[in-house]
Amino acid sequence: MSFLSSWSVIAIAAGLTVPPLVALYFLKLKRRVEPIPSTLLWKRAVQDLHVNAPFQKLRRNLLMLLQLLVLLLAAFALGKPILQAPRTHKGIVILMIDHSASMNVTEANGKTRLQIAKEQAKRVVDNLQGGTRAMMSEGDTRAMVVSFSDKATIVSSFDTDRAALKAKIDSIEPTQSRSTLSEAMALAEAHASNLVIAGEPVAPNVSASGSVLLFTDGRIEDAETLVSQRFRAQSIEIVNVAQRADNVGILAMEARRHYERPEQLEVFAEVRNFGPEPVELDATLIIEGRPADVQTVRLEAGLVTAPPQQAPKDEPTDDPAQAATAERDQDGSVRGSVKASVQERFGAPPPGSVAAVAFDDIIYEGGGVIEVRLQVDDALSADNRAWTVVQPPRSTDVLLVTDGNLFLERVLPTLPVRLTRMSPQEYESADDAEMLEATRSKYDVVIFDRHSTDRLPPGNYFFWGGVPDIEGVSAGEAIADEVIVNWDETHPVLRHVAVENIQVFQWSRLTLPSEVVHLMDGETSPVLAYLARDGRQYLICAFGLLVADEETQQPLLNTFWVTQTHFPMFVYNSVQYLSASLATRGLRNIHPGEPVMIPIADRASKIRVRRPDGSTDVVQTLGSDTVPYARTRTVGIYRSEPGIDGQDRFAVNLFSSSESNVAANDNFTIGADVIAGSGGIDTVNKPIWPYLLLAVLVIVLLEWVIYNKRVFV
Amino acid sequence: MGPAVEPVVATRMIQTDTDKAKELLDPEFMARLERLEIVSRKIFMGKMRGERRSKRRGESVEFADYRNYVVGDDLRFLDWNIYARLDRLFLKLFLEEEDLHVTVLIDTSKSMDWGSPNKLLYAKRIAAALAYIGLSNYDRVSLYTYANGIERELAGVRGKRLMSKVVQFLTGVEGDGVSNLGAACKQYAVRHPQPGVLLVLSDFLEKGGFEQGLRYLLGRNLDLYVVQILSQEELAPQLAGDLQLQDVEDDDVAEVTVSQALLNRYRQTLKAYCESLKEFCTRRGVAYLFTSTEVGFDQLVLSYLRQRGLLR
Incomplete structure (x- = not known):
């Protein structure tokens, strides 16, 4: 309840009337003196009466209290009180409910954001205009419920039954995935435009007759890039359910063995504070369930809310989304706050709020689950733990298939690997028994030097100047005089590799399938690519280290890379990457909701996947070598049974700065439109002073009755 | 029976008094009173011979009982006829006639001088009637007024001719002072140890409580009557x-x-108060009589007091 008039009106009205009334009551009543024989019985009677009357003290002043109530109610009525009732929606209403990881944050009232969002959504359903008729007609209000995280689900298609809609809303379960909106928006648009009522398609103009309500905390990864075809920004309401901001999360984690001493493990974790206060916390390294090391981390405040005025207005913007937003809006303050928001989202974190936690010199020769756990009580718990799976140290069996390559033959023996050398002819003619172990390749990594082949049992292959003879992969004519223009320096294969210094005289034009990961690209053709398919991994390099001279057929040096110090590093990275990750793509970092390929041992007909929460899924393999598994919405360690030793476990980690940053995002942008979020549902004002006056009338009548009865006073 | 006094004489005596005397008793009513006598539920020993049978075996002509002779008994009362027949000595016992102490204690506090008809006048009329009955039967009649203690007294009047003194005493009584039944009864009990019939006429609106005062009287061997008088107001x-x-x-x-x-609560309180007084009296063998001044006092005396057994 709020007041249209200021409080002073109420205060003045009450101040002018209440004290005189009380003063009148304090004036002593003049009583007529009446002599009687004895006051003995009268005093007893009065005493008895008071003792027996309930609330006797109150009743003694009942009239005064009633009159005070009348005065106060009248004073409140002068203040023009209003009641804020939720706005009723009509037409087509689409409720989109975020159930991503950050919606699991427990807010101050003890409810999670998802619970709050569901309650708010149910309030909207309660306030839908129109009744609950079984048959939809043209004028009815229809609501649709979509839940979204990394995927969107239609919880309820358009319906007028409020009870059913509310039951559907209640059925939305929390996930630990990231949140993306584009799929949900596309679903909602598709349903809204295909809505057919009584055989007639409804005009798909949602913005004219309905609205889209987005229940979220504003942390949506693809919000800026989202383009709404049908819904205008004006018809989208954001109901922002976020309040808490304190959160510390692990954004990255890796465990790897020391180059020279493989029994020694090095574990790194990137920890960031998103909250407004500096924190000091313990990061614990847990190996196979046993704490191995603890480090104290101090992080500065990560949430710096720059006031809009401080944002320089004339600073040129590099970010296209930001520039578009800023140009669109002429109001400086809005532009500034948008800028701050964009900076916060894309810019570097405040200094000191990110720390790299390194656990060195951990001696661990086994293979198992490595966990880093933050001992902190913050808003989101899903990002306080991160897992990875390490393999026991073992010397990698590498087969080099070459006619002679001085550089590879020199580099490989320096690595901690067991090297076998074959010529291409020997490789092609070797027996299966010599090459295979069970159905897989006997060698962990097979390196082909300028040799293409189709003899590729499940295993890991590195092609230098050749291609695997598989579908979609081919090498074309030679390209000379091009430079490497683009590369993915974050990929483990290219770590510590100065790609900008690599010069190659010529390479083959590669034709690759769309699922490859491009690691190095030339101007017109890929140079280095990674491909995982059917339990096999391929690193395909478009050039060989040596090329045959066109005239003399003598081997010539194709690149001076081999003379540089980071070449052995690259070879080591490649061998490690291929041998460690094996067939499970991205075993190091699977995000919640991402599918994973699980290798199957001995062609088992089905495998059981034990989930982090203890439940078990049974997956039919249909006789293939690997099986896709997509129920990875919970972070933690998943284990497949029966599994191939060393490949039976994989970790799912949140590792998302947009989900870990749980603070409310007040300036929500969809595409280029800024939509201010509200903390609740829109309300309308209802005056309540007539009810107050009615109450005054009733109380005056009551007071009159009591005065005439004179029973208790 | 003692010497009878002609009613005409008594009437004449009262007629000599002022009109106030007529307020107390009118001659016609007095004549009706003469036929009554005060009855004691207990038989007391008196000081003088009266017209009343005493508990004490004495020398009247009325035979009471025999008992075995013991050494030292007066040989004059041996029944020789029985000795002749049975050869055993028996002593003849006779009833002794004695007088009775009748005391009336009148509350004359200011609260009694209230109401229409006046409570004090009502009490005085009862006292006068009882005194006349007592005097008519040669009983020893004492009148006391009390407020915050015994105020006035007329003790030991005997004989109908002294009715004029009683009337004079009663007409001189006026309501004044704070009532204190406890103090008055204590005084009375200390000063007058002899048994008899005692009537207390009061409204019993005692702020200090009536219980203590009545307990003083109960300690004496009295035949106690309590008459509570309240006005219609x-x-x-x-x-x-x-x-x-x-x-x-x-x-x-x-x-x-x-x-x-x-008002409802007052009536309930009054009723409860009277009930408590009644219960107090009943439990202790005290005769309790409640009356309103609206009830005719002649009716009270001729009917109610007879029903209660005080008069016969």
Whole structure:
């Protein structure tokens, strides 16, 4: 309840009337003196009466209290009180409910954001205009419920039954995935435009007759890039359910063995504070369930809310989304706050709020689950733990298939690997028994030097100047005089590799399938690519280290890379990457909701996947070598049974700065439109002073009755 | 029976008094009283011979009983006929006639001088009637007034001719002072140890409580009668509005706003108070009689007191 008039009106009205009334009551009543024989019985009677009357003290002043109530109610009525009732929606209403990881944050009232969002959504359903008729007609209000995280689900298609809609809303379960909106928006648009009522398609103009309500905390990864075809920004309401901001999360984690001493493990974790206060916390390294090391981390405040005025207005913007937003809006303050928001989202974190936690010199020769756990009580718990799976140290069996390559033959023996050398002819003619172990390749990594082949049992292959003879992969004519223009320096294969210094005289034009990961690209053709398919991994390099001279057929040096110090590093990275990750793509970092390929041992007909929460899924393999598994919405360690030793476990980690940053995002942008979020549902004002006056009338009548009865006073 | 006094003589005596005397007793009523006598439920020993059979075996002509002779008994009362027949000595016992102490204790506090008809006048009339009955039967009649203690007394009057003194005493009584039954009864009990019939006439509106006073009297071997007199103004008060009720005795003040609920509560309190007095008396063998001044006093004396067994 709020007041249209200021409080002073109420205060003045009450101040002018209440004290005189009380003063009148304090004036002593003049009583007529009446002599009687004895006051003995009268005093007893009065005493008895008071003792027996309930609330006797109150009743003694009942009239005064009633009159005070009348005065106060009248004073409140002068203040023009209003009641804020939720706005009723009509037409087509689409409720989109975020159930991503950050919606699991427990807010101050003890409810999670998802619970709050569901309650708010149910309030909207309660306030839908129109009744609950079984048959939809043209004028009815229809609501649709979509839940979204990394995927969107239609919880309820358009319906007028409020009870059913509310039951559907209640059925939305929390996930630990990231949140993306584009799929949900596309679903909602598709349903809204295909809505057919009584055989007639409804005009798909949602913005004219309905609205889209987005229940979220504003942390949506693809919000800026989202383009709404049908819904205008004006018809989208954001109901922002976020309040808490304190959160510390692990954004990255890796465990790897020391180059020279493989029994020694090095574990790194990137920890960031998103909250407004500096924190000091313990990061614990847990190996196979046993704490191995603890480090104290101090992080500065990560949430710096720059006031809009401080944002320089004339600073040129590099970010296209930001520039578009800023140009669109002429109001400086809005532009500034948008800028701050964009900076916060894309810019570097405040200094000191990110720390790299390194656990060195951990001696661990086994293979198992490595966990880093933050001992902190913050808003989101899903990002306080991160897992990875390490393999026991073992010397990698590498087969080099070459006619002679001085550089590879020199580099490989320096690595901690067991090297076998074959010529291409020997490789092609070797027996299966010599090459295979069970159905897989006997060698962990097979390196082909300028040799293409189709003899590729499940295993890991590195092609230098050749291609695997598989579908979609081919090498074309030679390209000379091009430079490497683009590369993915974050990929483990290219770590510590100065790609900008690599010069190659010529390479083959590669034709690759769309699922490859491009690691190095030339101007017109890929140079280095990674491909995982059917339990096999391929690193395909478009050039060989040596090329045959066109005239003399003598081997010539194709690149001076081999003379540089980071070449052995690259070879080591490649061998490690291929041998460690094996067939499970991205075993190091699977995000919640991402599918994973699980290798199957001995062609088992089905495998059981034990989930982090203890439940078990049974997956039919249909006789293939690997099986896709997509129920990875919970972070933690998943284990497949029966599994191939060393490949039976994989970790799912949140590792998302947009989900870990749980603070409310007040300036929500969809595409280029800024939509201010509200903390609740829109309300309308209802005056309540007539009810107050009615109450005054009733109380005056009551007071009159009591005065005439004179029973208790 | 003692010497009878002609009613005409008594009437004549009262006629010599002022009109106030007529207020107390009119001759016609006195004539009716002469046929009554005061009965004691207990038989007491008196000081003088009277017209009343005593518990004591004595020398009257009325035979009471025999008992075995023991050495030292008066040989004059041996029944020789029985000795001749049975050869055993028996002593003849005779009833002794004695007089009876009749005492009336009148509350003359200011609260008694209230009401219409006046409570004090009502009490005085009862006292006068009982005194006349007592005097008519040669009983020893004592009258005491009390307020905050024994105020006045007329002790040991005997014989109908002294009725004039009684009337004179009663006409001189006026309501004044604060009532204190306890103090008055204590004084009476200390000063008058002899048994007899005692009547207490009061409204019993005692702020200090009536129990202690009556206990003093119970300690004496008295045949106790308690008559509570209340006026119609006390039984059904005609009050209304915001009042400051002032106690006429001690100027105590009670502020009340009279409502139906309060009046109902007052009646309940009064009833409970009278019941408590009645119960107190009944439990201790004291005769309790409640009367309103609306009840005719002749009716009270001729009917109610006879029903209660005080008069015969």
